[in-house]
Amino acid sequence: MNSHLDRRDLLKLITASAFAMPLQLNAATDKPLYFDEHEFTLLDALTEHIIPRDAHSPGAHDAGVASFIDRTVAHAFLPEEKESWKKGLAEMNRLSMESYNRPFLKAGKTEQVDLLEKLAKAESHPKTDGERFFDQLKGATIFGYYTTDIGIHKDIEYKGNVIQEQFSGYDAV
Amino acid sequence: MLLQFPGPNPNEVDLSPTYDAVVVGSGAAGGMAAYVLTSHGFKVLLLEAGKYKDTGKILHSMEWPYDHPRRGRMPDDYHALTLNEYNVRQLPYAQNSPYNKVQSYVQGWSGTDYSKTLVVDEKENPYTGTRYAWVRARAVGGKTNIWGRLALRLSDYDFKAKDRDGYGENWPISYSDIEPYYDKVDLYLGISGHPEHLPYLPDSKFQRPVKLNYSEVHLRDTLKVMDRVLTPYRAGVTTDGLKHNKYRSKCYGRGACNRHVGGCDIHAAFDSPTGLIRPAWDTGNLTMRTNATVYEVTVDKDSGKATGVSFLDSETRKSYQVKAKTVIMAASTLESARLLLLSKSSLYPNGIGNSSGHVGHNFCEHMMGPSVSGFMKDLVGKPKTNDDGRPGGFYVPRFRNLDGKRSDFLRGYGFEGSSGTTMLSSSAYATAGFGDEYKKHVREYAGATIEMGAFGEVLPRFENFVDIDPDMKDAWGVPVLRFSYKFGENERKMAKDMAVAGREMFEAAKFEVLSNSDQMLPEGWSIHELGTARMGNNPKTSVVNQFQQCHDVKNLLVVDGSTHVNASCQNPTWTIMALCWRSCDHLADQLRKGEV
Numbered sequence: 001m002n003s004h005l006d007r008r009d010l011l012k013l014i015t016a017s018a019f020a021m022p023l024q025l026n027a028a029t030d031k032p033l034y035f036d037e038h039e040f041t042l043l044d045a046l047t048e049h050i051i052p053r054d055a056h057s058p059g060a061h062d063a064g065v066a067s068f069i070d071r072t073v074a075h076a077f078l079p080e081e082k083e084s085w086k087k088g089l090a091e092m093n094r095l096s097m098e099s100y101n102r103p104f105l106k107a108g109k110t111e112q113v114d115l116l117e118k119l120a121k122a123e124s125h126p127k128t129d130g131e132r133f134f135d136q137l138k139g140a141t142i143f144g145y146y147t148t149d150i151g152i153h154k155d156i157e158y159k160g161n162v163i164q165e166q167f168s169g170y171d172a173v
Numbered sequence: 174m175l176l177q178f179p180g181p182n183p184n185e186v187d188l189s190p191t192y193d194a195v196v197v198g199s200g201a202a203g204g205m206a207a208y209v210l211t212s213h214g215f216k217v218l219l220l221e222a223g224k225y226k227d228t229g230k231i232l233h234s235m236e237w238p239y240d241h242p243r244r245g246r247m248p249d250d251y252h253a254l255t256l257n258e259y260n261v262r263q264l265p266y267a268q269n270s271p272y273n274k275v276q277s278y279v280q281g282w283s284g285t286d287y288s289k290t291l292v293v294d295e296k297e298n299p300y301t302g303t304r305y306a307w308v309r310a311r312a313v314g315g316k317t318n319i320w321g322r323l324a325l326r327l328s329d330y331d332f333k334a335k336d337r338d339g340y341g342e343n344w345p346i347s348y349s350d351i352e353p354y355y356d357k358v359d360l361y362l363g364i365s366g367h368p369e370h371l372p373y374l375p376d377s378k379f380q381r382p383v384k385l386n387y388s389e390v391h392l393r394d395t396l397k398v399m400d401r402v403l404t405p406y407r408a409g410v411t412t413d414g415l416k417h418n419k420y421r422s423k424c425y426g427r428g429a430c431n432r433h434v435g436g437c438d439i440h441a442a443f444d445s446p447t448g449l450i451r452p453a454w455d456t457g458n459l460t461m462r463t464n465a466t467v468y469e470v471t472v473d474k475d476s477g478k479a480t481g482v483s484f485l486d487s488e489t490r491k492s493y494q495v496k497a498k499t500v501i502m503a504a505s506t507l508e509s510a511r512l513l514l515l516s517k518s519s520l521y522p523n524g525i526g527n528s529s530g531h532v533g534h535n536f537c538e539h540m541m542g543p544s545v546s547g548f549m550k551d552l553v554g555k556p557k558t559n560d561d562g563r564p565g566g567f568y569v570p571r572f573r574n575l576d577g578k579r580s581d582f583l584r585g586y587g588f589e590g591s592s593g594t595t596m597l598s599s600s601a602y603a604t605a606g607f608g609d610e611y612k613k614h615v616r617e618y619a620g621a622t623i624e625m626g627a628f629g630e631v632l633p634r635f636e637n638f639v640d641i642d643p644d645m646k647d648a649w650g651v652p653v654l655r656f657s658y659k660f661g662e663n664e665r666k667m668a669k670d671m672a673v674a675g676r677e678m679f680e681a682a683k684f685e686v687l688s689n690s691d692q693m694l695p696e697g698w699s700i701h702e703l704g705t706a707r708m709g710n711n712p713k714t715s716v717v718n719q720f721q722q723c724h725d726v727k728n729l730l731v732v733d734g735s736t737h738v739n740a741s742c743q744n745p746t747w748t749i750m751a752l753c754w755r756s757c758d759h760l761a762d763q764l765r766k767g768e769v
Contacts, residue, residue, distance in 0.1 A: 050607040056616065068244075077249040078271060116607060123605055142601045147238035147245075155612070156619055158596055160561030161235055164426035168559045169384030172367045172393060172405050 033074035057155040065144035088133030195497035200315025202733035203503030204445030209757035211458035223311030234429030245284040253281035265299030284433035297648035302656035306697035319435035324409035325743035345719040354751040363411025381412040406565025420447035428561035510705035526723035542694035545675035546624035560593025582666040590625030627671035706735035
C-alpha cells in the first residue's frame with residue numbers, strides 16, 4: 001500500500017456520504033411533522049425575516065429552514081423543547097394582536113419587521129417570552145440556513161472542504 | 174499467520190502468559206509504550222477500557238452537513254453538557270438528567286455525531302467534588318482520536334522554571350535529556366511547523382508548514398515589532414507523509430479537523446491507533462484486550478513488586494487478572510491517579526506508589542477562556558479564499574516572564590488563533606439583528622474575522638488534588654474520583670493580563686476588536702490535566718523518578734501526563750510521548766539486564 005491515499009480513495013471519501021443518506025424533506029411539498037399548517041407558515045415567514053432572499057442569494061425559505069426546524073423539533077427528546085416552539089409562535093401572534101389587532105401573518109410587512117426589531121433590541125439578554133423566543137428562532141435559523149448548500153455555497157461562497165496538494169495562503173517569512 | 178488487527182473478540186484474548194509488560198490505556202502514552210517495548214522485542218498486553226472504533230470509517234470528515242440527517246449533530250436522546258451546567262449544577266453532572274446519554278462539553282460542538290462513540294457517557298462515569306469539565310474518551314486511541322493537534326516542545330524555561338522564579342520544583346531532567354526523544358517523536362510521527370529559533374519554544378524536525386492567510390501575515394509582521402512571534406500552527410500532522418507508516422496519509426488540506434470535534438479519517442493527524450498501535454501490532458509482539466476496565470494494580474506481598482492488574486470486562490462485568498513483569502499506567506492523568514489510589518494493600522495502605530502522599534496532588538493544567546476576536550477591515554467584502562484548508566491556524570508563543578517574574582503573576586501563556594472563512598462562520602453568531610443588513614454583514618465579514626484564545630500555565634499546588642470518593646461508584650462498581658481543585662489568584666491575575674495583551678496585539682495590528690473577554694472557562698476545559706504523579710529525585714516529594722518508575726515500586730511506571738512537574742503553557746501531548754519513549758528505552762535496557 002502506498003503511504004499516501006490514492007486520489008480515487010479521496011474521491012470516494014467525498015462522494016460516499018452523499019449517497020448514503022436519505023433524501024432531505026422538501027419544504028414546499030411535504031407536510032410538517034410537528035407544527036400545524038398555520039404554525040409552519042408562520043415559522044417559515046419568521047425564518048425568512050431573519051435571513052431573507054436578496055440580490056446575492058436565496059433566503060431561509062428556499063433553504064428549507066422551517067422544514068429543518070420542524071424535523072428537529074419533531075424529534076426533540078424533551079417535551080419542554082417542543083412546547084417552547086409552539087408557545088413561542090403563539091407569543092408572536094399574541095404580540096401582533098396586542099400591537100396591530102391582527103395575527104402576525106395578517107400584519108403588514110413593516111409591522112412584522114417593527115415587531116421583530118423590538119424583540120431584537122434585547123438580543124443576547126432577553127427578559128420577556130417574546131425576546132427569548134427571538135433568540136431561539138434566530139439561533140435555529142442561523143444553524144438551519146448556514147448548513148445548507150444555499151448557505152454554504154451560494155451565500156457564504158465557502159471554498160474549503162476540498163483536496164489540496166498545497167495549502168493555500170502565504171509562507172511565514 | 175498473524176491475526177488481523179484488532180485481533181479476536183475481547184473475551185477470547187489469551188490472558189494466560191506472563192507478559193513482559195501490561196500497559197493500561199491506549200492513548201498517546203499507552204500507544205507509545207506499546208510501540209517502543211514491542212519494537213525492542215518485548216511481549217506487551219495493551220488494555221483499553223473502550224472498544225476499537227475505526228475512525229477511518231466513522232469520522233466522515235468531508236461529509237457536508239446537509240448530507241447528514243441532523244446536520245452532523247448527535248441523536249436527540251444525547252446531550253452535551255453546557256457551560257452553564259458546569260457553572261450551576263452540582264456534581265455528578267449527569268445525575269437526574271432526562272437524556273439517555275450525557276457527554277462532556279466537547280460534544281456540543283459541530284459534527285459531534287461522528288465522535289459520540291469515542292467520548293464517555295457521564296451517566297456511567299460520574300465524579301464528585303469541585304467544578305471540573307472532565308473530558309474522557311474510552312476507545313482504542315483515547316483522546317488522540319479527537320485531539321487539537323497542537324504539538325509543542327517544552328524547554329528549560331519549563332523544566333528548570335524554579336531556577337527562574339523560585340516557584341515549585343524543577344524537573345529531574347533538562348531539555349538536553351529529552352531533546353533526542355522529541356526528535357524521534359517528530360521523525361516517527363510527523364509534525365508540521367516553521368522554525369523560529371526561540372530558546373523558550375524549541376523547533377521540531379518540521380515537515381511542510383501550514384500557510385498563513387492575509388490577516389495572519391499582517392499580525393505576524395506587527396508582532397515582530399513588539400518582539401513577539403506569530404508562527405504557523407505546529408500541528409502533529411504529517412504534511413509530507415511517512416514512508417515508514419502505511420496506515421497514514423499525508424495531509425490534503427481538507428480542513429476537516431477543525432470542522433468536527435477533531436480527528437482525521439486519513440490519519441494525517443497523529444492518532445495512537447494508526448501512528449503507534451498498528452506498527453506495534455505488526456511486530457507480532459502486541460496483544461490488545463479491549464473492553465478491559467482496570468480497577469487495581471496487583472502486588473506481591475513479599476517483594477512489594479507489581480504483579481499485574483485486575484480488570485472487569487466492560488460489557489459482561491466479569492473480573493480477570495493478568496500477570497506481567499512490569500505494569501505501565503497510561504490511563505490519563507486523572508484515571509492513572511485514580512488507579513494508583515484504588516490499589517490499596519497492607520503494603521501500600523495509601524495506594525500503590527504513594528508513600529510520598531503526592532499521588533493525586535500537584536494537579537495542574539492550562540487555564541483558558543480569555544480571548545480576543547475582531548476583523549481586518551481590508552478584507553471586508555473581498556472575494557473568499559480557502560482559509561479552512563489546513564490543520565490549524567497560528568500560535569503566538571509565550572512572551573511573559575521569560576526572564577523570571579516581571580508581572581503581578583508567575584509564568585506565562587500562549588495564544589492559539591485562526592482567521593478567515595469557515596463553513597459556519599462565527600460572524601453569523603456574532604452579528605446582531607436580522608434581515609438584509611444582517612445577512613450582508615455576515616457574508617462580508619466572514620472572510621475578515623480573526624480570533625485567538627489564550628492557554629496559560631496553572632501553577633501546580635499540593636492543595637489542588639483528586640482523591641477517591643468514599644461513597645460513589647461508577648457503572649462498573651469502581652469508586653470514583655473526587656475533585657478538590659480550583660484556580661487561584663495567580664490564574665485570575667493571568668486571565669486579566671491575557672485579555673489586555675490580546676487586545677493590545679489586535680489594536681497594534683489595526684484590527685477592529687469585536688469581543689475581548691477575561692473570563693476563565695471552568696477548570697478542565699483545556700483537556701490538558703497534568704501532574705498527579707509528578708517525577709522527581711526525592712521520593713518524599715515525588716511519585717516517580719526521571720524514567721517514570723515509581724520510587725516505591727520499580728516495576729510500576731506511570732507514563733502519561735501524570736508525571737509532569739509543571740504544566741508549562743505548551744500543549745502536553747508531544748512531551749508525554751517523548752518522555753514515554755525515553756522511559757521505555759530505559760525500561761527495555763533494564764528488562765534485558767533483569768534489573769526490574
